[in-house]
Amino acid sequence: MEDKKRVGIWIRVSTDMQVKDDSPEHHERRARYYVESRDWQVEEVYRLEAVSGKTVMNHPEAQRMLQDLRSGRITGLVFSKLARLARSTKELLEFAEIFRREGADLVSLAEQIDTSTPAGRLFFTIVAAMAEWEREEISSRVAASVPIRAKMGKPLGGQASFGYKWHDKNIVIDEKEAPVRKLMYEIFLDCQRKKTTAERLNDLGHRTRxxxxxSDTTVDRLLRDTTAKGQRLANHTKSVGEGKQWITKPQQEWVIVPCAAIISVELWEKCNAILEEQLSKRARKGRISEYLLAGYVKCTCGTSMYVFSTAKKFTCKNCKNNVKVADMDEIYQQVLKGYLNDIEPKMYVEELEKAIAEKEYLLTTSTKKRAQLRKKMDDLVPLRVSGDLDKEHFAAIYQPIVAQVHQLDKSIPELQAQIDFERIQLNSTDHVLKEAKGLYESWTKMLFPEKRAIIETITEYITVGQDTIDVGILHLSPSSKLTSQHQFMGSWKLPT
Structure with missing residues (x-):
């Protein structure tokens, strides 16, 4: 049985949550009911008591949540609304980017955002675009000054390379580290192994800064660094993407600043020639699949079918059942066409909206009923205090009302969670259905990666029999599936 998705519930308590109807308990119950509706599992509840909404990123509870996220203990976070996660747009973008980078989901019930759904994933796309725009704005202001500072030999941030240090804004040799840096080159030239070089340095009692x-990674980086031969490179790299991956800039943008050398140019070049030779021997291109349906086509005997030869056929190695790749692609395309043509987004959406409206009406009446009962409770208390109601009479009237309020306290967030679930599913399904209607018309114009991504999203199975091919496509609604059978009667024949 597949493990359930593990999620956390985020509860941030602030001064505006003192009213009972907006209590932390209410938000937690609502979130728990939503999690149950998705058949997920609550792994942890994170409570930030009396915390300002201006900044929460560095709060211990927030850090605990992020640690659970990065370790894989949770793969999603559910909260009542975005303002409860963070009121600062900058901090909200930070949270969203972290979750996107970790492949985890954010669920905001009030805004009906669930990034595990297609419509919800648009949220990540928009957030990423906003964050990228903000980074580009900052980057463009900084970039102009970097080459000038580099040519002047000024520090651009970060530490000096091992064996060097910054002194009065100039890079100079570090007398303690330089001998170790030099020894590294000498050991590597002797053994020609990065891992062995690292081990020898460690055995001699040397450590990094x-x-x-x-480690072999550190050794590789330092061996390639030109600073050791008296040529410090500046403005030659930049960080890109969500993971802050460092890439090399075009060579014409590099700035080479002379500095004191630790080793000779000859020693540096010998070591780096060895590194390049080793790299060229290890470099191998991975095999890229050239077939759209690779990995999905199976024989009726249960064996996966592969393209083994230039004949361009999916073949079962057990029973030798086979089908041409071109025919299989054509069949899949026709099944997809028939499937998409059967979709009626308006009818499906109207049906869901009607069901949601009924629940929302019930929620409204239940909320009003609870308010009326609370007022009645408040009116009874002065009567008891003044003596107009004796103890027994007061209890007979008051206790049933209290019991009913407690029942509503339980049913209201549960009903609200059902609405949250159905509203989020509706938004997601509506988005996908509308996009799907134009999918077939665009199919022939799509690139291979785009088609493959769609196939991976919607295909449940493809089973090849002696004279039939069954294609199972996941229905675009949350709860059902559609199976289309294609009876092939073309110009080819399966072998007997």
């Missing part, structure tokens, strides 16, 4: 043991 932060006290860690040397």
């Amino acid at each position: 932060n006290g860690s043991r040397f």
Whole structure:
């Protein structure tokens, strides 16, 4: 049985949550009911008591949540509304980017955002665009000054390379580290192994600047660094993407600043020639699938079918059943066409909206009923205090009202969670259905990666029999599936 998705519930308590109807307990119950509706599992509840909405990122509870996220303990976070996660747009973008980078989901019940759904994933797309725009704005202002500072030999941020240090804004040799840096080149030239070089340095008692043991990765980076031969490179890299991956800039943008050398140019070039030779021997291109339906086509005997030869056929190695790749692609395209033509977005959406409207009406009446009962409770208390109601009479009237309020306290967030679930599913389904109507017309114009991504999203199975091919496509609604059978009667024949 597939493991359930593990999620956390985020409850941030502030001064505007003192009213009972907006209590932390109410928000937690609502979130729990939503999680149950999705058949997920609540792994942890994060409570930020009396915390300002201006900044929460560095709060211990927020850090605990992020640690659980990065370790894989949770793969999603449910909260009542975006303002409860963070009121600062900048901090909200930070949270969203972290979750997107970790492949996890955010669920905001009030805004009907669930990034595990197609419509909800648009939220991540928009957030990423906003964050990228903000980064570009900052980057464009900084970029102009970088080459000028680099040519002047000024520090551009970050530490000096191992063996060097910054002194009065100039890079100079670090007398303690430089001998170790030089020894690294000498050891590598002798053994020609990065891992062996690291081990020898560690065995001799040497450590990196932060006290860690040397690794083959550190050795590789330092061996390639030109600073050791007296040529410090500046403005030659930049960070891109969500993961802050460092890439090399075009060579014409590099700035080479002379500095004191630790080793000779000859020693540096010998070591780097060895590194390049080793790299060229290891470089191998991975095999890229050239077939759209690879990995999905199976024989009726249960064996996966592969394209083994230049004949361009999916073949079962057990029973030798086969089908041409071109025929299989054509069949899939026709099934997709028939499936998409059967979709009636308006009818489906109207049906869901009607069901949601009924629940929303019930929620409204239940909320009003609870308010009336609370007022009645408040009116009874002065009568008891003044003596107009004796103890027994007061209890007979008051206790049933209290019991009913407690029942409503339980049923209202549960009903609200049902509406949250159905509203989010409706938004997601509506988006997908509308997009799907134009999918077939665009199919022939799509690139291979785009088609493959769609196939991976909607295809449940493809089973090849002796004279039939069954294609199972996941229905675009949350709860059902559609199976289309194609009886092939073309110009080819399966072998007997």
